[in-house]
Amino acid sequence: MEILNAVIQGLLIGGLYALFAAGLSLMFGVMRIVNLAHGDLAVVAAFLALALVSGTGLPLWLVVLVTVPMFALLGYLTQRVLLQRSLSSGPLATLLVTFGLSIVLQNVLLEAFSADTRTLDGGSFATGSFRLNAAVSIGYLSLATFLLAVLVLIGIQLFLSRTGLGRMLRASADDRETAGLVGGNPRHIYGIATAIAFATVAIAGLMFAMRSSFDPSIGPSRLIFAFEAVVIGGLGSLWGTLLGGVVLGVTQSLGAQIDPALTLLAGHLVFLAVLAFRPQGLIPGRTA
């Protein structure tokens, strides 16, 4: 029964990893940008929500509703103002820019909020759970996070497959120059892709902040989980990202059953095994 509980808890945390990874996968798939600041952006969203809650006294759900669109706008502007300029200089330049952004964000957070560990108080919803049976209990927040991850991925999938702009996003991922020849403005399309990536990472950051403590320096560790979920699932595949997150979560959870010290190592080992034996990932994407 303990194993079943570990699998279920791992599966649920896999949803959070998928949320972290979805934006990373989208930015790489469409623009070939590896965003090293992705984890830090999640932490920025968490701190922003914390500041809004404590500064304005607004309820958390309202703050979440405000933070996510703000991040989408921030993503669009970051692409147009910062990343677009580096894109023409090749992949190394974008890597360096996002690395620099990561360091800047961490230090700005350190300056503004100090190195203290914080939590985002989600109230009884964040701590409450229901029992499936004697051995398995499911947290409301964990379940909501998983369902949210599935909804976000369905939303992105529908946007990409059913809308003209989504189609152009996929076309740009295939061939940027030809997408321009059918009228797609690459700057705008890349801005939209980054806006979606930032919005999803904000959701991930907020859900994470309600379940765990955070401080300005934890971004890179979130980035590693996101990377691992993307690679295990398959680059450029949204449902692969969810599967990758679930595999990573379940592996970590089972590892913890053997020895709590094995939690992270078990995930890393599965990641390495996938890289070695199935480098295209479990569900390879079309744009990978």
Add this chain to the structure above:
Amino acid sequence: MTLLSIRDLTVHHGQLRAVDRLSLRVGEGEVLAVIGANGAGKSSLLRAVAGLTPPSSGSIHLRDRDITRLPAHERVCAGVALVPEGRRLFRSLTVQDNLLTGTYRKRPGPWTLARVYELFPWMADRRRQNAAQLSGGEQQAVAIGRALLSNPDLLLLDELSLGLAPVVVRRIYEVLPGIVSGGTAALIVEQDVAQAMRVAGRVHCLLEGRSVLEGRPQDLNAARVEHAYFGIGEERH
């Protein structure tokens, strides 16, 4: 009435002067073919008109509008659509999604998805198929359909025959009169001189980026075209 007017256009391909002070014009609804050997500057000319390669000097006007510095995606809105060399379909998209990318800018005009399926009936049955699984000729047809769906005033066709069997090329060219009869002008770049002469109302022959021969196909005899194409001086014959 002149639709496209190119004046003293120079385009560099790296260090090489691919198009050299070229001037030409395409009338409304006209089919102009630009022929020439490999490296004569034909594709560079089309890339400059489509907005993919910025010209070093000269000007490009569409009707009265100067589009010389307009980016490629805005030229689509202005009414220019390129069928690029090598088809360049979006390989991970289905046939229908490839076609629908052409509707992104939604210019008003006669071309709809239904009309493209009418022109190429096989496409409707295979609309859910991945574009990468099509043969070269089928990909070329999808690339033409995609360009038409933006309802262009000027269709740029770059080396339609490249890499295709002669029978496929003939079939592709058979649909061209039906396309231009609706009022769309076409600027064709082609190495297959016979095909180009058959469909064009006027022909330019390029040599080292310059126009060395111009005229209506019926006024040009084979020897003159051959000499212009290969750059053989008249005095040597």
